[in-house]
Amino acid sequence: MLTVHGDIRSGNCLKVKWLLEWLRRDYRWVEVDIMNGGSRGPEFLAINPAGQVPTLVLEDGRPLGQSNAILMYLGEGTELVPTDAYNRARMAEWLFWEQYSHEPYVAVARFQRVYQGRAQAEVEPRLMQRGDAALDRLEGALEGRAWLVGEAMTLADIALVAYTRMAADGGFDLQGRPHVRRWIAGVEAALGLEPYV
């Protein structure tokens, strides 16, 4: 059986959980407490030397890290990955953009508030500024569109929705971004999730 080592409060880990459930795959979840060194101890580092969750362990024991690489591995050959080469590439573009230009700001602002208990005024200003820029780009991309790539949900929607739906936890405004809110509701419905906000 597949094993996921993850922190259930982490959007990066939830992505993998949602995909496994959408695919109706059996899996075992091993909760890792990242705030208490759970991903930095020798046992965990033997599985993933990057010290990061989520980490997927295959039936034969081989590990795989990086949430979006895990999504691509599990999603390959399903309707969540476009067959058209350009649309596949656009999906990958969104996946890399999520990890480079969205998660380091939108997720980290939330981390500072929710995990570290900082007041809003103590969240680093550059996180808010760059997170807002990322959410603005999403709002523009989703105008008149139900999904980020093509005409159906892809891994890009699953990856981007993870921290976007929780953005208000980090102090970001979703009320003023109606296309993002409509898209979040659509992805949540497709994944069978309760609305987050």
Added chain:
Amino acid sequence: MLTVHGDIRSGNCLKVKWLLEWLRRDYRWVEVDIMNGGSRGPEFLAINPAGQVPTLVLEDGRPLGQSNAILMYLGEGTELVPTDAYNRARMAEWLFWEQYSHEPYVAVARFQRVYQGRAQAEVEPRLMQRGDAALDRLEGALEGRAWLVGEAMTLADIALVAYTRMAADGGFDLQGRPHVRRWIAGVEAALGLEPYV
């Protein structure tokens, strides 16, 4: 013909250049001066709303951003992408790790020194600390191995070598990382590049 919008000093852009040359693809290079707003003006944003280089423009005018998504698009079906599903996934894991845990430190420290002209003491300490951790992980992963994944060069080697070979520009030590140095020389030779250091 393919068009690459890029900054020739950027490792992210060089990755794409090297791959196109390795594949012997014809392409046109449009130099973008990122230090003077070249990637933030309305003309560029019409091509890539993320305002990032490199951006590839296909023969039919469709754009594609994110260096590692471009590598995956151009490399698909070549010997630089493993056919085995797990090795493909490991390659993707390295590509995501590069953009999340390596480039934001190793490349940004170099950016602060080379582009912004900061003295070494003015480079943000967290960049040096996290960049060193990334280089340490690479050193461990390359012990006894010629390539990051499997038994041949993949897109992961091309992506990771881009800023790793220039790490000393940012004040990082490569002398104490012999496996990384050997691997850099191997990738440079395979790509037909002059040694950087």
